Amino acid sequence: GNSVTQMEGPVTLSEEAFLTINCTYTATGYPSLFWYVQYPGEGLQLLLKATKADDKGSNKGFEATYRKETTSFHLEKGSVQVSDSAVYFCALSDLGNAGNMLTFGGGTRLMVKP
């Protein structure tokens, strides 16, 4: 079956540091890949996505590239801010008989200190 593995947290960084959160996946088909973010007390929000190999998703300074050869979708940001503190989830889509279901990684908590 499908699965997503991401690095365990928490990840603690100082403001303006470089961020990488690793994500690798196993899929039987050709999935779309997503990063969702969950701020404290809120639901999951889509951060970025990529739908085919070598696509780069980007949003709010975050980037991730769909690497089919390494089955990876690592999240990066060049300079994190305190407001980026949240839990980040890597996910892939899995089309069933009808409709879409998401398979999530375990989540990585990011804490950014001023």
Added chain:
Amino acid sequence: EPEVTQTPSHQVTQMGQEVILRCVPISNHLYFYWYRQILGQKVEFLVSFYNNEISEKSEIFDDQFSVERPDGSNFTLKIRSTKLEDSAMYFCASSLSGRALDEQFFGPGTRLTVL
């Protein structure tokens, strides 16, 4: 900006009791989903719903679970006889279509505690 809402934010119940978790998806969306996250574990897919019927369900979604769209706006998840292991955060989501690349919009979740 339209959003998915869920009520209640926290539900406490006794083992064996029935609970109904409520969700109001985004109004023009056609696909609806429930996910759950047991504390410290992954977010897991439970069920997807389209055109007033279940389109996919996971092995977690057994006979104790049911979903319904009782009117034009609400989408509910019922657990008939709760168990301790049902304690989790339950997330509702909706999407405009069921395509793999379409964003699913999530609600803030309902924390269910079974005592």
